[in-house]
Each structure stands twice: as C-alpha cells, then as structure tokens.
Amino acid sequence: MINLISYPKTMTNTTSGPARVGWIDALKGIGILTVAAGHIFPHPVAKYLYIFHMPLFFFIGGFLFKPSENSREFFTKKAFHLLVPYVVFLCLIYVPCEVSEYLDNKESLKEAFARPVLGGRYLVGWCAVFWYITCFFLVQQLMNYLVNNVKRTFIAWLMFVCLLISYALNRWLPSFWLPWNADVVFAAIPIFYTGYLYKSCQSEMAKFKWVWILMMAGAFVLTWYYPENIYEMKSGRYGIPFVTLLSALMIIFGLIEIAKLTEHSVFVSKPLSELGKASMIVMYLHQPVQLIMLEHLSITSPVLRFLVAVTVSMGGYYLLNNMEIGRALFLGSIADFRKIFGRNKLATV
Numbered sequence: 001m002i003n004l005i006s007y008p009k010t011m012t013n014t015t016s017g018p019a020r021v022g023w024i025d026a027l028k029g030i031g032i033l034t035v036a037a038g039h040i041f042p043h044p045v046a047k048y049l050y051i052f053h054m055p056l057f058f059f060i061g062g063f064l065f066k067p068s069e070n071s072r073e074f075f076t077k078k079a080f081h082l083l084v085p086y087v088v089f090l091c092l093i094y095v096p097c098e099v100s101e102y103l104d105n106k107e108s109l110k111e112a113f114a115r116p117v118l119g120g121r122y123l124v125g126w127c128a129v130f131w132y133i134t135c136f137f138l139v140q141q142l143m144n145y146l147v148n149n150v151k152r153t154f155i156a157w158l159m160f161v162c163l164l165i166s167y168a169l170n171r172w173l174p175s176f177w178l179p180w181n182a183d184v185v186f187a188a189i190p191i192f193y194t195g196y197l198y199k200s201c202q203s204e205m206a207k208f209k210w211v212w213i214l215m216m217a218g219a220f221v222l223t224w225y226y227p228e229n230i231y232e233m234k235s236g237r238y239g240i241p242f243v244t245l246l247s248a249l250m251i252i253f254g255l256i257e258i259a260k261l262t263e264h265s266v267f268v269s270k271p272l273s274e275l276g277k278a279s280m281i282v283m284y285l286h287q288p289v290q291l292i293m294l295e296h297l298s299i300t301s302p303v304l305r306f307l308v309a310v311t312v313s314m315g316g317y318y319l320l321n322n323m324e325i326g327r328a329l330f331l332g333s334i335a336d337f338r339k340i341f342g343r344n345k346l347a348t349v
Contacts, residue, residue: 024060026269027259028276031056036286036310039129041302048220050230051239054132055248056255058188061136062195067147074144078137081332086133088329089284090116097126097288120181121234126288131234134180139189143196159190167241177236187238194249202256209257216254219247275310278317280331285313 031053038049068074094116101107115122120131146155166187169176177183198205205212222243223229229244231237238244262269275282286309293299293308320326328336 021063022263022269023256023259024064025273025276026262027056027256028060028279029272029274030255030259031060032275032279032282033310035129035283036290036313037306039287040290040306040309047227047230048223050232051219051223051244052231052248052251052255054233055188055191055231055245056252057132058136058139058191059195059198059249059252061140062143062192062197063199065140065143065192065196067144069148071144071148075141077334078140080334080337082133082137083332084328085280085284085330085332086130090127090130093284093288094123094127118179120179120184121177121236122179126291128234129283129287131181131184132283135182135184135188135233138180138182138185139192142185142189143192147196155193159193162186163190163242163245166236166238170236170238174236181234183236184233187233187236191245191248205253206257206260209260212250212253212257214254215250219250222247275314278314278321281317281320282310282313285316286310289313 034049034053034056038046038053041049068077098107098112098115102109102112115124115127119134123130146158150158163186166184169183169186219229226240229239229247231239231244231248239247259272262272289312290305290309293305299305320330324336324339327333328340
C-alpha cells in the first residue's frame with residue numbers, strides 16, 4: 001500500500017540502483033494479505049487481523065519515512081504519489097458504483113457528491129478502504145513538519161498526547177469524525193513515529209527475535225479472551241487503551257522477524273515481495289472484486305473470494321505497471337508523468 005515511499009539509502013541488500021530493505025516488501029505482502037482477508041473472512045477470523053493490519057502499514061510508512069526540509073517539495077511529491085492514484089481510482093470505482101446506487105434510489109444526489117469530497121469514514125462499499133490513503137497522507141505531512149521543527153523529546157510527548165486525544169474521542173465522542181479521516185491521525189501518527197524510531201534500533205531489536213514472536217502469539221491469545229482488543233481505525237475505535245497498541249506492536253515486531261526469515265526461501269519471499277510491491281493496487285481493487293462476486297454472482301465462499309480478489313488485483317498491478325500511463329495515473333509515478341505530459345510542465349516537482 002505504500003510501495004511508492006522511498007527506501008532508506010543506508011540499508012540495502014542490492015548492489016546497484018535504489019536501495020531497498022529486502023524484508024520490507026515481504027512484510028508488506030503479508031500485510032496486504034491480512035487486509036484483504038480481514039475484509040472478506042468472517043469475524044472469528046477477521047478479529048485477529050484487525051489487531052494489527054492497518055497499524056502495520058502506518059508502522060512501515062514510518063520506517064520508510066525520509067524527512068525533507070523543503071516542505072513544499074515534500075507536499076507536492078507525496079500528493080503525486082498518493083492523491084493522484086486516489087482520485088483516479090475514485091473515478092474508476094466510485095463513479096459507476098454510485099451512479100447505480102443513485103439510479104436505484106439508494107442514494108441522493110447530495111450524498112453522491114459529498115462522499116468523494118469528504119472521503120474517510122463516509123466512503124463505504126467498494127471504496128471503503130480508501131480512507132487509509134488520505135489519512136496516511138496527512139500523517140506524512142504532519143510528521144515531516146514535526147521532525148523538521150520540533151525537538152525529538154517534545155515529539156515523543158506530542159505522540160503521547162495524540163494517543164490520549166484518540167482515546168478520549170473513542171470514549172466520549174465515538175460518532176465524531178473529520179473529512180479524510182483526519183481524526184484518525186491522532187491514533188495513527190504515534191504508530192508511524194514508532195516505525196520511524198525503529199529504523200535506528202532495528203539491529204538491537206532483532207536480537208530478541210524469538211521474544212517478539214512469542215509476544216505476538218501472546219497478543220493473539222489476549223484477544224481470544226478480550227475480543228475488544230482490536231483496532232477499527234476507520235471508525236475511530238482503538239480497542240483497549242495502550243493494551244491494544246502494545247498488542248499491535250508486538251505482532252508487528254514478530255511479523256518483521258518472520259518476514260526476515262522468509263528471505264531464506266525464494267519460494268516464499270518472492271511471492272510475498274511481489275504482493276508487497278503491488279500492495280497499493282491490491283488495496284484499491286480487492287474490495288470491488290470480492291463484493292461483485294458476493295453481491296452479483298452470489299459467491300459466498302470467503303476462501304474463493306479471497307483468492308480471486310488477490311489474483312485479479314495482482315493482474316491489475318502487472319497490467320498497469322507495464323504501461324507509462326498506468327504507472328503515472330494509478331501508481332503515482334512522477335517520472336512517467338514527466339514523460340507523458342512533458343518535463344517542463346512538472347519541472348517544479
């Protein structure tokens with residue numbers, strides 16, 4: 001889902017070209033599988049995925065985050081990477097779905113126009129997962145400002161305050177929400193910042209590999225006994241204060257070590273890495289595919305819908321990634337924008 005974010009130059013398992021952290025793509029592959037499964041499989045399965053699957057992507061975003069002192073350039077670059085595909089997929093997926101809803105008198109014209117403008121919690125059905133993109137964009141922008149203008153110790157306190165605000169909203173204003181899911185930023189940015197900090201201490205953390213994996217198992221067991229120990233970030237429900245956050249982080253640390261272990265087997269790491277690279281497209285496409293199967297083809301098997309949704313989404317990724325216009329509009333590639341529309345027009349990007 002965030003494969004368009006640059007990788008840290010100081011960490012690489014390649015000999016040339018842009019540096020990549022080998023296990024990150026595998027981790028994103030695991031993550032996007034859990035996102036798709038969480039939307040398709042019934043609650044007894046999905047509840048365990050909802051502990052961590054969206055926090056995982058905010059954490060990865062923080063790990064890959066590279067601050068820029070040029071805030072204008074940072075804003076423009078991230079807008080291209082994230083918001084251009086967001087708008088294009090809205091037009092591709094939302095418009096035909098909404099026209100059908102309007103013609104069937106299930107939606108008013110006012111609601112039809114309001115949903116894509118307000119975004120966030122107001123996007124449902126085929127576009128229900130789109131909330132992540134705008135929330136993630138806002139988190140990136142805010143974190144870039146903080147890292148460049150605020151002392152690290154004060155940032156840590158701000159993260160704690162953000163957590164308190166998120167819990168307060170969850171407890172006393174559960175119906176409160178902002179356009180683009182801006183209210184979820186309070187819960188998401190501490191996780192993002194934790195990923196950013198993890199980058200500098202990952203070697204030390206890796207020494208406790210089996211501890212994290214055991215703690216991950218413990219977080220699942222805890223959720224067995226306390227079903228409220230889950231994140232539903234889009235709707236502003238953050239589980240048990242601090243406990244669910246720690247549960248999510250324990251699972252994330254465990255999954256990181258599992259992703260690293262997959263590097264020893266190309267038969268496992270290669271498919272996961274491909275899924276990770278395609279995670280943004282899988283995020284956009286898996287819901288409409290599986291909902292069409294369920295609502296229009298009456299295919300109720302979650303296993304079949306999951307397999308078809310992931311396969312079709314991967315096919316969409318390979319198709320779009322092999323075309324300049326596909327990379328420019330659907331993957332947010334600035335380089336391909338320049339090729340298509342002329343370098344002069346995008347000289348300031």
